[in-house]
Amino acid sequence: MTGFVSPKFSRAAMSVITDEERDDLLLSCRYGDLDDVQDFVKTHGQASLADARDENGNTVLHMASGNGHVELLEYLLPLVPPSLLSVQNESKSTALHWACVNSHLPVVQKLVQSSSGPGVDLIDIKNAAGRSPLAEAEMAGWEEGAKWLVQVMNLDDGGGKEEAEEVASGPAAQDIEVEIQDADGQIARMNIGRPDQAPPSEKPTS
Template sequence: MSAPNDEEKEDLLLACRYGDLQDVQQFIAQFGAEILASIQDDNANTVLHMACANGHLDILQYLLPIVPLSLISAQNTPKSTPLHWAALNAHLDIVQALVKYERGPGIDLIDIKNAAGRTPLGEAELAGWDEGAAWLVKMMNLDAGDGENKEGEDPEAGGAEDIAAQDIEVEIQDADGKIARMTIGGNQSS
């Protein structure tokens, strides 16, 4: 197989950004999947960054089984992962697909900090995306004991306690050291 030129690589990134699955599939048919790990834009954004930032679940599901696992947690120049971008842009299906991907890093993705010192949970909170923040908190291994979510469990599957009915206190520290506190849970009144 021949190697893609710079324009073809840029076209692939744009296809991932704009959700053109057919162009992504054509690129891989022509150049192979092995080249995907080395394709980045000027800010080190990968094919996964582009698909996740823009909410293209079909492209993400197509790429996950064929890219190296390291690409799932790859950090761009500002140290954001594809999960950071999905959280910042409020793409719940993308966030869930990344965290639940059976061969991937799982809940460890939630703990990766970008250059601003924020995790994907912090990005969701900063964006005011309560639904995503609550889901990420439910997935985290909080090590608090009885009734808490354990790694690998689906918090939406129920269990001994209804986790969704519990209030969870979250503290996020921004890059300036300021603390933001938030209560996430089903016991809040609107």
């Protein structure tokens, strides 16, 4: 019907967002200002969250995840489309890459375990440097995160196992032993490596 607007689309949802408002939203996500993000959603609608990008292609999830804002992430995940979890910035890094670079385990777990998201497939995405989130965790010397990722990643198709073995055979590998249970309930032990002081390829400022 001409001129009809569905009730589910409020005036706020259709409001125009200025560059300044977009930048303020991303800064709020960077600093974990939940109240400000909620005010933005009330004004512009949740659909506007998915479209926000900074000059490097970073999303609201990049900003919240890279800086370890768990409460804000819990608020955002139900409001954004699941595809936003897989969005890569100009360096081809996802929000999960950033969470691994900065060693935020609760954030990593929420991104991977998001009920409507890609799940463990996120661990297979590689950035422009050819590194997965697991490889970034290893490069950062983050033993706890690398261990958790290896435990949950998909090893059935061989791709995940190959990734874990690549990390384990790094040039500066040290022993970090993890246990993996296969489909038959058998426990396998795997070592993953850790460099001495390898700097991360990409680290958002906190």
